[in-house]
Amino acid sequence: MIVVDQAVAGYTPEVDILRGMSVRADAGEIVTLLGPNGCGKSTLLKTIAGYLTPRAGRVLIEGQDVSAMPVHRKIRQAGLGFVPQTENVFTALTIRENLQVGGHHLEAHGARRRMDELCVHYPVLARKLDAPAASMSGGERQILALARALMPRPRLLLLDEPSAGLSPKMLQEVFEAVRLIRAQEGVCILMVEQNAMEALRISDRAYVLSMGTVALTGEAAALMTDPQVRELYLGGRAA
Ligand SMILES: Nc1ncnc2c1ncn2[C@@H]1O[C@H](COP(=O)(O)OP(=O)(O)OP(=O)(O)O)[C@@H](O)[C@H]1O
């Protein structure tokens, strides 16, 4: 379970990007964060992951206050996985090496077993294990970024726009991969998305953020039909 309680955070001391932000994602849930460009979605994920420390408020993982815990400890000890918005694969490394980086702190045998398992889940990786990640398409890279974050078997996963820039077909494949991660491994997923409708379809709940705070929250199914949400964030069209 991830709880963000009244978090205030930013990149410089003068400017607060998160201005008393409170969100939560419970065990086994998929929760989506929507909102306009620049409203603080990535900043929220970076604050949860530990790249930024909140100057007020708290971040809790499984009930423990981890507000000041650095990223590497959150990954190794608190069971967190993070797929950032950009530069989320090492293009100069092969697919195998990218997965090895994700599991670098695991013992060798366990890491190999986990890699084999992920290659069964994601055949696109198995087909090209020793090819450079630079040779992958955008959608394949998103799958690799997901798989790399999954190497240590995280219990909580933060995804920053996993479907950004993908064709409708690849977009469906990436959302299906996200849905399967929850179904097969019970991972709690907090996901930022711009493809609001598709994201809400696989989510339990969602938050609509605006200027560093929560503007609206509810069950995903209810938000999909909420006229205000449709008008503001989904173009106001019928599903
Ligand atoms: N490294 C940084 N240093 C300073 N300011 C930053 C930094 N990263 C982001 N910001 C600022 O913080 C604000 C929120 O940015 P953030 O990346 O969290 O938005 P976002 O909601 O993820 O937007 P997008 O939908 O475009 O990804 C913006 O005003 C942005 O300019």
Ligand SMILES: [Mg+2]
């Ligand atoms: Mg962002």
